[in-house]
Amino acid sequence: MRAGRLKGALGSADRPASALGFRRVLAVFGALVLLIGAIAAFTMTDQTWLVVVLGAGFLAACVNVYWVNSRLHNERRTR
Template identity: 70%
Template sequence: MRRGRLKGPLGSPERPASALGFRMVLALFGALVLLVGTVCAVLLTDEVWLMVLLGAGFVAACVNVYWVNRRLRHER
């Protein structure tokens, strides 16, 4: 056995599950909230700065979802 290698399936006592699953849930929730906020800002207000700010936040949240998804795939 090589040093540093973990045996067993993910979630077993030999290889405990990481917090990336919960982080994915939080990332998806944040992206959803920012999407709803952006849509509401576009439909209900004339404040361009608010639309741009929430839109940029939504794009950043989508990048975070992508990053967490890549980390989960690499872990499994």
């Protein structure tokens, strides 16, 4: 066995469950908040810079959601 490699089922005492599931919930929530903020800024203000900043934040949050989903998929696939 290689050093640093955990053995056992995910969630057992030998291999504790990761926090990626909760991180996915937070990532999706953050993306939704940024999307709602960008839509509100577009409809309620004439501040173009605010719409651009919130839109860029939404795109970055979507990348984060994709990254967390792929990590979670890879973690569950290696069980």
